[in-house]
Amino acid sequence: MAVLIKPESFNPAQLQAAHEADMIAASGIVGHFGATASFIGTMRHFNEGDDVTGMMLEHYPGMTEKELDAVISDARNQWEIHDALIVHRVGDIKPGEPIVLTVVWSAHRAAAFEACRFLMEALKSRAPFWKKETLKDGSHRWVERNTPGY
Amino acid sequence: MAVLIKPESFNPAQLQAAHEADMIAASGIVGHFGATASFIGTMRHFNEGDDVTGMMLEHYPGMTEKELDAVISDARNQWEIHDALIVHRVGDIKPGEPIVLTVVWSAHRAAAFEACRFLMEALKSRAPFWKKETLKDGSHRWVERNTPGY
């Protein structure tokens, strides 16, 4: 189980592969999970009908990590999962860059899919991150709310 | 939209990244999707309580591709998705190797999650693949049915 807060751009596939390699090495078993579900949230170049050229992601250091750890604990209480990874970007972000990665490894696909989605929804409602967008005309605005996920 | 049948072991992250790079190049836009959901099915070293040392995946060439294309079409009719990728292994497989990859790129996470899961469930019920397991004692058995996914 791991939570990473990244102030620089990250490669989701690389972090997922590295975590998986560590997990396999730690268990000493090849083939102990059958299902891996992952989600990548990427910065779009538009939002609410406007062109967005950049974004600043603020967070509350300390509380962020605590909430993300709690989100993973909650997932473990609800589903049988082998491992989980949450990576979240902070700081200045450009369109096309990944913002968030959630991955769940499980024996079975239902648990992997459901827990992975749960991680995303839970972090979006609980983890203290805030987005400030830069629009095409150079103006800034705070994103006021998240879109519903279910 | 792409469907790949692989007779050799494949790297899911690499194929997902390659497809995404092509998609971005084709659209000419960076940041036109916000959500990428993916699922990897991996061969486990156990099933139904027994140690499994290998697996042979048979399929019905021609029908397989047709059904997987239809599964993607059905997903596009139900959700707004930018792109989708299905990769499925055939032939002799070892524990720890990926069997299947489904990826959906969308503007929104609900569509990405739901369509990705739909691809998996639909292919498991429709695409003509059959698994034959090799057990630890050298005996073989056909897998009789898939586990329910919802």
Add this chain to the structure above:
Amino acid sequence: MTIRVKFFASLREDVINPKSEVDSSDAGTISDVWKLATDHPMPPHVLCSVNLEHAEPSQSVADGDEVAFFPPITGG
């Protein structure tokens, strides 16, 4: 005037000496194709297809069709 017949997975192993072609003038439905292709009784959970599309055993077949029989699908 033939219908091609294929068997997959456990059926391919279990059905002994099946015909790979049957005469289309003798076969009205997929069930008929089974009976012409093999002496085995058709197992209860067999799935079938005509020309690469899922089909019911009662479905009609025609000259040139490819009919396949297979056990429940276990991919993914």
Add this chain to the structure above:
Amino acid sequence: MTIRVKFFASLREDVINPKSEVDSSDAGTISDVWKLATDHPMPPHVLCSVNLEHAEPSQSVADGDEVAFFPPITGG
């Protein structure tokens, strides 16, 4: 005998000259902390935390606590 106070995101920009510490002997609840830290009225959708955990404005605070105020969360 102090409570540390933090404001995040749009609140950090909107609340002018907030105090970063208030006297814990004057503050019974999180709402009291807001009133001691700034002259602004508390906006309707403000969220708050005590010691890095989500909390309600009516929650009690104690000496040494860290209280934070922030707008609706928009990560992920």
